[in-house]
Amino acid sequence: MLYGRQAEQATVDELLEARSGALIVRGEAGIGKSALLDYAAAKAQARVLRVNGVESEADLSFAALHLLLRPVLDHVGALPSQQAEVLRGALGLGGTTRGDRFLVGVATLNLLVELSAEGPVVCLVDDAQWLDGESADALLFAARRLHTEPVAALFTAREGDAAFHARGLTELWLGELDAEAARGLLTEQAADLPPAIRDQLLTEARGNPLALVELPRMLTTEQRRGALSPLSFSLGTAGLVTDRVLCGFRDRISALPGATRSCLLVAALDDRAELGVLARAIGLLGASLTDFAEAERAGLLRVCPEGVAFRHPLVRTAVLLSCDIGARIAAHQALAHAVDGDRRAWHLAAVTLQPDEEVAHELERLALRARQRGGQTAVSAAYARAAELSADPAEAVRRWTAAAGAAAEAGLWLRAHELVDKALRLAEEEAPAGAVLSELAQVRAKLEVEAGRPLNGVRLLHEGAEAAGDPSAKLSLLSLAGFYTWASAPHPDQLALARRTAELCPDGDGLADVVRTFNRAFRLILEGDAVTTLTYRMPDQADRIPFEVRFIITYQAIVRADHDAMLDGAAQLVEECRAEGRLGRMPQAMTVFTIAQLISGRHRSARATVATGLALASDVGQPQWSSYLAGLHAWLSGVAGAQEECAAMTEQAIREADHRRWMPGAYWAEYAQLMLDLGASRYDAVLERMDRAAAGPTRHAFLWRYAWPDYVEAAARTGNPQRAKEPLRRYAEWAQATGQARPLAVLHRAHALLAADHEAEELYERALAFHIEGEHPFDEARTRMVYGEWLRRQQRRTEARAQLEAAIEAFDRLDAAPWSARAAAELRATGASLSDRARAGDPRAALTPQELQVVRLAVTGASNREIGAQLFLSPRTVASHLYKAFPKLGVSSRAELARLELA
Numbered sequence: 001m002l003y004g005r006q007a008e009q010a011t012v013d014e015l016l017e018a019r020s021g022a023l024i025v026r027g028e029a030g031i032g033k034s035a036l037l038d039y040a041a042a043k044a045q046a047r048v049l050r051v052n053g054v055e056s057e058a059d060l061s062f063a064a065l066h067l068l069l070r071p072v073l074d075h076v077g078a079l080p081s082q083q084a085e086v087l088r089g090a091l092g093l094g095g096t097t098r099g100d101r102f103l104v105g106v107a108t109l110n111l112l113v114e115l116s117a118e119g120p121v122v123c124l125v126d127d128a129q130w131l132d133g134e135s136a137d138a139l140l141f142a143a144r145r146l147h148t149e150p151v152a153a154l155f156t157a158r159e160g161d162a163a164f165h166a167r168g169l170t171e172l173w174l175g176e177l178d179a180e181a182a183r184g185l186l187t188e189q190a191a192d193l194p195p196a197i198r199d200q201l202l203t204e205a206r207g208n209p210l211a212l213v214e215l216p217r218m219l220t221t222e223q224r225r226g227a228l229s230p231l232s233f234s235l236g237t238a239g240l241v242t243d244r245v246l247c248g249f250r251d252r253i254s255a256l257p258g259a260t261r262s263c264l265l266v267a268a269l270d271d272r273a274e275l276g277v278l279a280r281a282i283g284l285l286g287a288s289l290t291d292f293a294e295a296e297r298a299g300l301l302r303v304c305p306e307g308v309a310f311r312h313p314l315v316r317t318a319v320l321l322s323c324d325i326g327a328r329i330a331a332h333q334a335l336a337h338a339v340d341g342d343r344r345a346w347h348l349a350a351v352t353l354q355p356d357e358e359v360a361h362e363l364e365r366l367a368l369r370a371r372q373r374g375g376q377t378a379v380s381a382a383y384a385r386a387a388e389l390s391a392d393p394a395e396a397v398r399r400w401t402a403a404a405g406a407a408a409e410a411g412l413w414l415r416a417h418e419l420v421d422k423a424l425r426l427a428e429e430e431a432p433a434g435a436v437l438s439e440l441a442q443v444r445a446k447l448e449v450e451a452g453r454p455l456n457g458v459r460l461l462h463e464g465a466e467a468a469g470d471p472s473a474k475l476s477l478l479s480l481a482g483f484y485t486w487a488s489a490p491h492p493d494q495l496a497l498a499r500r501t502a503e504l505c506p507d508g509d510g511l512a513d514v515v516r517t518f519n520r521a522f523r524l525i526l527e528g529d530a531v532t533t534l535t536y537r538m539p540d541q542a543d544r545i546p547f548e549v550r551f552i553i554t555y556q557a558i559v560r561a562d563h564d565a566m567l568d569g570a571a572q573l574v575e576e577c578r579a580e581g582r583l584g585r586m587p588q589a590m591t592v593f594t595i596a597q598l599i600s601g602r603h604r605s606a607r608a609t610v611a612t613g614l615a616l617a618s619d620v621g622q623p624q625w626s627s628y629l630a631g632l633h634a635w636l637s638g639v640a641g642a643q644e645e646c647a648a649m650t651e652q653a654i655r656e657a658d659h660r661r662w663m664p665g666a667y668w669a670e671y672a673q674l675m676l677d678l679g680a681s682r683y684d685a686v687l688e689r690m691d692r693a694a695a696g697p698t699r700h701a702f703l704w705r706y707a708w709p710d711y712v713e714a715a716a717r718t719g720n721p722q723r724a725k726e727p728l729r730r731y732a733e734w735a736q737a738t739g740q741a742r743p744l745a746v747l748h749r750a751h752a753l754l755a756a757d758h759e760a761e762e763l764y765e766r767a768l769a770f771h772i773e774g775e776h777p778f779d780e781a782r783t784r785m786v787y788g789e790w791l792r793r794q795q796r797r798t799e800a801r802a803q804l805e806a807a808i809e810a811f812d813r814l815d816a817a818p819w820s821a822r823a824a825a826e827l828r829a830t831g832a833s834l835s836d837r838a839r840a841g842d843p844r845a846a847l848t849p850q851e852l853q854v855v856r857l858a859v860t861g862a863s864n865r866e867i868g869a870q871l872f873l874s875p876r877t878v879a880s881h882l883y884k885a886f887p888k889l890g891v892s893s894r895a896e897l898a899r900l901e902l903a
Contacts, residue, residue: 001188002035003209004181011172012040015152019046019120022143022153024128024166027174029242029314030210033156036174037124040154046120053130055316056269059382060342061375064135065108066091067272068123078114080869082579083107090134090373092341102583102620104134104374105141106872112142112151113874120150127313128157129164133377133410136164141619144168145873148880167618176207185209190216193224204241210312211241217299218248242314249318252298259287260294261323265331267292267301268319269347270339273308281338285330342366345382355391363389364399371406380406384419393430397423401440408446409584411621420444437467442477445484449624452661454488458497465504475515476546478505482519483552486526489661490697498523511545518556525559525702547573547585555592558599559702561740563776566596578870587617587625594632599706601777603814607636608853612871627656631668638672639778641679641818646672667701678710679818686714687723705734709750713786716753724754741774749783752790760790781810785823797830804830846888854881855889859897 002009008025015023025033041048051068073093076084087107088094115121125131125139143153143166157164159173177185182202189212190198197219205211216224253261262285267273270281279289292303301310310316320328329351336347345359345366352359367382383403390396400423407416423440432440441464448457461481468474481501485494502523505516545553554573557566570593577586590613597606610633617626634649650672653665670693677685690711693699708731715724728750735743745767752763764787771780788803804827811820824834847855850871857867864875864882871878882894891897 002032002039003185003188004177005032005036005039005174008036008172008174009039012036012154013043015154016040016044016046016122019150019152020146020148022146022155022169024164024169024171025154025156025174026159026171027156028159028208030208030245030312031159031174031176032209033174034126034312035209037126037154037156040122041124044120044122044152046122046150046152047115047118048122048124050124051126052313053125053127055130055313058130058132059346059378060132061134061370061373061378062090062092062104062132062138064125064131065104065138068125068135068139069108069111072111072115075111075114079107079110080865083110083869086374087111090138090375092373102137102141102616105138105619106583106869108138109142109145109872110868110874113149113876116150116876121152123151123153125153125155128155130313131164132375133412134373134375140166140169144615144619145877147877149874149876177209177212178207182207182212186212186216189213193219197223204244206241208241208245210314211245214245214248218244218251246314246318246321249300249315250322252300253295253315253318253322256294256298257291259285259291261319262287262327262331263289263291264295264300264319265323265327266334267308267310268316269328269331269350270335275303275305275307277335277338278308281331281334284334284337342369342378346385349385349389352389356389357391357395360386360389360391360395360399367402367406376406376410377412380404380410380412380415380419387422393426394432394436397426397430397432397440398436400426401436401443405439405443408443408450413447413450416443416447420447434467434469435473438464438469438473438477440464441467442480445480449484449662454484454661455491455493455497458484458488458501462497462500462504471506471512472546474504474506475511476548478519479515479546479549479552482515482522483555486522486700487662487664489657489663490700495523495526498526511549514553515549518552518559521556521559526700547576551588551592555595558595561735561738561743563596563600563740563742563774566592567600570596583616583872584620584622587613587620587622587629590616591625591628591632594629598632598635601775601779601814603636603639603778603816604849604852605856606632607815608849608856610636611849612853616872623656624662627653627662627665628668629665630656631665631672634669634672635675636672638674638676639679639819640815641676643676646676663698663701667698667703670696670698671703671707674707674710678714679816679822681717681822683714683717686710687718687720690714705731709746712750713753721754724750728754741770742776742779745770745774745776745783746779749779749786753786757790757794764790777810778814778816781807781814781816781819781823784810785819785826788823789826792826792830797832800830801827801832847885851881851885851888854878855885855897858882858894 011023015021025036027033037050041050049068049071051064053064057063069091073091076087079087083103083106086103090104112121112123123139128136131139139153146153155164155166179202182205186198186201186205190201193201193216201212201215205215253264256264263278263282266278266281266285270277275289282288282291289303292301292308295301296303299311300315301308332347332350336344336351339347345362348359349363363382363386367379367386370378370382380403383399383406387396387399387403390399400419404416404419404423407419420440420443427437427440441460445457445460445464448454448460458481461477461484465474465477465481468477478501482498485498485501488494498519502516502519505519506512550569551573554566554569557563557569570589573589574586574593577583577589590609594606594610594613597609610629613629614626614633617623617629630649631653634646634653637646637649650669653669657663657666670689674686674689677689690704690707693704708727711727712724712731715721731750732747735747748763748767748770752760752767755763764783767783768780768787771783784803784807788800788807791800791803804823807823808820808827811823827834853871854867857870862870864878867873867878868875886892889897
């Protein structure tokens with residue numbers, strides 16, 4: 001029976017009845033979190049999987065996930081091959097892992113969904129603050145995607161513990177019991193105590209259930225009779241209450257026989273407490289499993305066929321606190337002989353007090369195995385301990401650097417700073433190899449960018465490039481340096497750093513020429529030049545180019561207005577990340593893919609991509625890319641006329657940009673507001689906004705070149721053609737230099753808006769001819785709309801209607817509601833009625849971005865399982881999206897989807 005937890009039990013009941021979703025229960029030690037999990041386990045009419053986080057397991061990658069899934073590992077073969085392989089690899093079951101820890105989360109989600117086909121599943125995770133980082137990431141990744149699947153997850157974590165972040169999940173906070181509930185629990189535990197003693201225990205326990213259970217056991221016979229009053233307890237805060245309980249456990253442990261204490265210590269130090277391992281280890285210490293009996297009778301643990309389970313995590317803590325260093329070393333040595341693999345390496349490291357290269361090498365091999373499984377937290381911990389045990393200072397610097405890089409990759413920024421500091425202090429005394437200095441500079445640069453100092457990061461990348469001996473590594477560093485310089489908020493040093501990046505680019509053919517070219521472009525943009533040309537030849541074997549360089553090459557296609565190349569290159573980056581399971585890089589790839597879709601006029605596809613990218617960026621903790629993606633989302637919302645959504649996304653993009661001095665998201669957020677104004681015909685606001693941008697922190701954004709025609713249109717509409725001359729001249733210079741049909745089409749439209757009537761028609765027709773050559777639905781619809789307006793003013797109503805109807809149809813397909821409304825108003829002005837067109841609404845407009853993305857993949861013939869693997873969803877969630885989408889689209893089967901155009 002749980003006293004005073006009716007409301008909390010009701011919350012758990014709701015989760016179990018819903019059979020889907022996740023809940024985090026937080027509270028101090030002993031407040032009853034585990035008891036609530038026990039209640040859930042007893043109440044659930046489902047398959048229950050359970051695991052407890054253990055502090056000693058925190059450095060073993062995927063240790064907790066392995067224990068949770070161990071009873072159901074025979075179902076792994078039902079997963080898609082890539083996911084099955086990555087999950088087996090992560091759990092040390094023989095698979096080879098090419099992916100990262102987030103792909104393990106996808107595999108975990110789909111394994112749970114596979115299980116749920118046989119009946120509901122409930123996952124119970126106790127003491128989540130002690131999960132290893134990789135298990136926590138995988139389980140939270142899966143938990144955030146439990147929507148319609150009959151899978152529920154319930155976590156507990158200590159109050160105020162920063163080690164378990166659960167963004168986006170519902171939290172339930174357990175407070176102290178009220179007076180009535182506390183009295184009921186204490187009476188059940190110690191009904192024979194005198195009332196005065198019970199009252200004092202109630203005061204001391206401060207509503208903490210564990211204290212109410214354990215404090216009576218700490219009383220002496222005289223105290224139980226009430227002979228000594230007041231009691232010798234320390235009244236105070238709740239924290240002191242748990243300290244007092246901890247002391248009580250220590251006292252009971254100290255009273256046990258020596259052999260039993262040895263057994264307890266080995267169990268406390270072992271991460272799994274399996275009976276076979278424990279028997280071998282304690283046998284080396286002269287004890288046996290029967291020596292656990294005294295501890296069982298003392299109520300400190302229980303022994304069962306599965307292993308040893310401590311009564312409460314505080315018991316494990318008390319065991320460790322009550323032993324001396326000699327006993328701990330002996331226990332670790334015994335365990336090192338009883339286990340193998342990663343666990344053996346950690347036990348050996350625990351008893352190694354002096355530099356020892358043999359043990360350091362063993363830990364480094366452990367780190368490499370952890371990296372193959374995608375466990376960056378474990379990689380960092382193993383390299384750090386190897387560095388501590390390194391006899392060679394140069395090797396220590398290398399290992400500290402590797403530890404710092406893995407910590408940064410895992411998002412452990414404070415830990416990464418600590419490790420970098422250790423590497424730097426030692427590097428000042430030694431002379432590490434150039435490759436190590438280069439790697440250290442890159443890690444430090446990443447930390448500077450994360451901290452909102454991107455230009456400091458650029459300086460460090462320059463240092464790394466100068467130290468790098470490997471040409472490929474040098475080019476990667478300089479690619480990042482150029483991009484970070486351009487993406488930074490304006491600063492007096494920005495231009496000088498851009499020039500330095502260009503100077504450091506080596507001469508040569510192939511890739512070096514490409515990197516040098518686009519770094520020159522970054523510099524010219526910062527100098528205010530138009531960058532009219534940006535040409536280079538891609539080197540042979542482009543697939544061997546480092547990811548960072550290929551990202552920049554793809555990104556720079558926007559400067560050349562080579563939208564097809566950008567779209568193809570970005571799609572390849574996304575597919576590569578998906579195929580290799582590099583979800584940590586996916587937000588970056590999805591950012592450039594969204595841009596490519598957006599500037600190609602594929603708005604619906606862009607909305608689906610940006611929605612997935614934002615969710616992933618949040619999951620993997622990448623605020624820079626969250627900011628960028630939020631800005632892109634804001635632009636799409638602005639074009640759609642969704643003012644509230646546009647405002648929310650703008651606020652998110654600018655907040656992150658301001659905090660980190662990382663500006664691309666702010667560029668797009670500002671452009672989003674401009675498009676909102678333009679769609680609503682607020683032309684004066686458009687001019688004012690662009691004039692402010694020209695003098696503001698986003699003035700060096702190349703993106704504004706794409707907005708110059710919007711400025712021209714606003715100037716023409718407000719009767720200020722003189723204001724349009726300079727922007728039009730600069731746009732013309734760039735558009736003509738690119739030779740691309742799309743900017744040339746827009747250029748002719750801009751000229752037509754300012755031209756005399758006898759010149760305008762030819763310019764509009766030439767613009768439409770270029771639109772046919774370079775497809776761009778949004779820009780073409782805008783051209784047809786303004787052309788239709790011009791034709792109406794020329795009293796050529798029939799021709800105007802044809803242009804305006806085509807524009808409305810395109811705007812509707814793009815969900816550009818304000819633009820469609822403007823074109824419809826012009827159509828009515830020609831004397832036509834919308835009903836004459838018998839225009840039915842596009843059913844695809846009712847689809848959510850996720851539904852659209854699912855449907856688009858279903859059209860290709862992909863199965864639910866294949867779609868789920870691409871979108872990081874469970875097959876059941878995919879089926880749910882299709883179930884909701886079919887009636888919106890007016891179809892009843894997948895076969896009927898083939899007739900839909902969903903680009």
